Amino acid sequence: MISIDVDKRLGAFHLVAKFAGGPGIVALSGRSGSGKSTLVRLIAGLDRPDRGRIALGPAHVLVDTERGIFVPKHRRRIGLVFQDAQLFPHLTVRQNLLFGRVFAPRAARRVGFDAVVETLGVGHLLARRTPRLSGGERQRVAIGRALLACPHLLLMDEPLASLDDARKAEILPLIERLRDEFGTPIVYVSHAMAEVARLAQTVVLLDAGRVVAVGSPQQTLGLADPGDRFAQATVLDVTLGEVDAAYGLTALHHPAGTLSLPAELAPPGKPVRVIIHATDVSLATARPVQVSIRNVLAGHVAAIEPQGPALVAVRIALAGDGLLTASATRKAVDELALAPGKPVYALIKTVAIDERPLIG
Ligand SMILES: Nc1ncnc2c1ncn2[C@@H]1O[C@H](COP(=O)(O)OP(=O)(O)OP(=O)(O)O)[C@@H](O)[C@H]1O
Secondary structure (H helix, E strand, O other): OEEEEEEEEEOOEEEEEEEEEOOOEEEEEOOOOOOHHHHHHHHHOOOOOOEEEEEEEOOEEEEEOOOOEEOOHHHOOEEEEOOOOOOOOOOEHHHHHHHHHOOOOHHHOOOOHHHHHHHHOOHHHOOOEHHHOOHHHHHHHHHHHHHHOOOOEEEEEOOOOOOOHHHHHHHHHHHHHHHHHHOOOEEEEOOOHHHHHHHOOEEEEEEOOEEEEEEOHHHHHHHOOOOOHHHOEEEEEEEEEEEEOOOOEEEEEEOOEEEEEOOOOOOOOOEEEEEEEHHHEEEEOOOOOOOOOOEEEEEEEEEEEEOOOOEEEEEEEEOOOOEEEEEEEHHHHHHOOOOOOOEEEEEEOHHHOOOHHHOO
């Protein structure tokens, strides 16, 4: 459990952040310049807050300006993983991995070398020098090196930002395994909604140096940039259903209806999260027939919020659970006479549901 309550001024920028999160992965998200890296530097001990407290547990205080506590960065035992892997070029992969080890006190070595090598799939690379690795391989070694130091916290700052989608899809499940198998608390910085939706238990949403929301991905990601229809999206919890092999589709079940995913995924019953962008949702007041859209979710209007002069965000309370956001024109909302409480059907194109973050 990480708890933070800090103030930090940098020129004209003022970060005021107070939140607690964990166990699991705490994601720091928000647009460029919102203060994510500033917060990372404070947690890592690369900078000091002007005021405040940072703790990894009730008795594990890293900084407390009131009590004059400031644990220096080399004594924090925080594993750092950045966008650029920053490996030692003159060392082999094995030596890079073991480098982290010397910082782990013997009694704290609960993470085994072989287990990390196996989990990250780097066994065949151990003898190689690091300049000869691909970007994805480098990042896996960087994660392994950080983990083998048995850190109290893994601090990952946009670790996948420089990788292509295929490499991201390879590494995302590895990060999930770190969380689940090694139990290392992780603070994960990213502004990529798909990564945050998949990985995080707690999302801390920053905007202009302020914490604007703290909660699950489902509660928070739809709140980013309320005035920007392209930034509005819903994270929906669904379970995998039957595969239609003839058409390459998989059913996604939600109490409000069934969606189609344009990919074959297994096993049935597995819970997954999908992202539905507000601009991909159409609305109807009766269940539609004879349209090409296969995905219909039933619910009722929970709220209608302005999105500029022509547009509104319609929040739909789905049957079962979940709040789906649709972006619509004010005119359409008037013509359909939508108002809070009114039953409504949300229509989503199959092709708008991104299968890529789920594969791997
Ligand atoms: N040393 C500094 N002096 C003055 N201003 C700074 C300093 N460091 C950062 N800032 C400013 O603080 C703000 C927050 O920067 P920060 O790097 O924390 O944002 P971020 O959310 O990590 O952005 P990005 O996603 O682009 O990395 C920015 O406006 C930045 O210009």
